[in-house]
Amino acid sequence: MKLSRSSKILRVLVLVLYLVFSLFPIYWMFITSLKSDNEVYINNPTYYPHEPTMDNYISIYTGRPYAAYTMNSIIITFGTTAACIVFGTVAAYGFSRFKFFGNRTLRYSLLVSRVFPPISLIVPFFMMIGFLRIYDTKLANIIVNTYMWLPFFIWITIGFFDTVPRELEESAQIDGASRMQVFFRISMPLALPGVAAASIITFLETWKEFIYNLVLSPTANAKNLSVGASDFIADMFISWEEMGAGAIIASIPAFIFVIFFQKYIVQGLTAGSVKG
């Protein structure tokens, strides 16, 4: 499509303005994390760090249990993603391939659970986890995050298994492949982009999780980086430069993921919403 010159300029202008608006807060947090406290508390903010320093990063890792928070975030996110992959792909394959009583109803009940506000289940989860004596553990966090993202995971991957041609599986079975072989050698590799998209979104959403972690994990045993960074504002005196360092640490994995897996994220977000 040919664009007129003026409309092209307008488009570029919109994009530049949006990029400035969206990236400025990230830039601002980043340079704040590199400033010394003297530079942060002067009356005229400096727009780039005059004497960049890594002190804030060092001090949050030595002065606060940031190493534990980082490990917790990593373990909780990987645990949740792994659980979703194991339970989710098998269930999605079952939904997509086999007709059984209640298939459609169960499929749509997956969507209902997405309309349910997670916060409305915070009280029963809180009590359940107390009852199971796993309060303040990473396991408790993995369980609630799996609850939140497994329905989404199954929903997305069903769509991708649906695109694998049945004839392909049947001819493999005629050639003597067992059901397991058909699943692992044929269906799974072909649906892999979908599994990847769903896994990456599950990973990022678990990484971003805040309120369940806040309620279920008061100590460094299972506290994640989001809640860890928000601790700075609970203090009487907010150390903005340290908070900046904490914020950047909590965001870096997300940034890297977006750079490498942008295509899958877009696929997952659109598949999940266009069909959902």
Place this chain on the structure above:
Amino acid sequence: MIRSDKIVKDSLFGFLLILPSLLLLMLLVVFPVGYVLYLSTLNFDTLIPNFVGLRNYTELLFNDQFFWIFLGHSMEYVFFAICSAFVVALLVALSLNTINKFQGTLRTFALWCWAVPPVIASLMWKWILNDTNGVLNDMLLKAGIIHQQVAWLALSKGTMFILSQVHAWTIIPFIMVILLAGLQSIPLELYEVASIDGANGLQKFRLITYPLLRTAVLTSVMLASIFAFRHIDIVFTLTKGGPGEATEMLVTYLYDNAFAYMKIGYAAALSVIMVFISMLIVLVLVKLIRPNESQ
């Protein structure tokens, strides 16, 4: 005969495959939902919780003026966040759609806002909006737009709007990505035909882009609205409902009832009401922007 035998066997196998997930979700959905319904009929003011039937619900709906005020705040939050996010996302998606160079790079940068944990995003904005050392005040003072520092997060009116705009910042990429996918599914030939017929840009948008984009608009707005309605991270880190009760919403009210006032039955009843409100939001939006089947 053999054929039908195979079908029965297959369906059994299929059911076995989804069984583990089904059991897990039953445990994680049916049990908590049942439990929250049960809790909502109890009163926790006494030492031993006692059964009060539907009194928590009637109390909330007919006697608690805060419920209605905070519901209003929640609606304000959802409305302003979605409106601005949608307008910006639509403009960005339309601009990005026909630019082939750098599309991937631009999308990556746009998606960064979505990837930042919402708590971290609100911490970033809390620092930008800070009254004494914040950069927003500094910029506005230098530009001569304001003449003294403004405490953006302590305004009795207006802080609610600011919270909703921080929320908008985090969800623009989500809406934009869905709209972009919708735009890219529109055949370019339609525009070419329209150009030959002498349609201008605005007419093309009204007659081609908007009708064909309706499904994407509906899904993105619907999902973003229910996500915004349930969202607590931003208000929790930016104002905790303050100043006074100016930014208190249903989510924070639920949290306070459950964990500060220990009125667990009351909080449970509020949860159930919030589920119904979410469903109502979905129904209203579907009615408002449902794509016309007949066209």
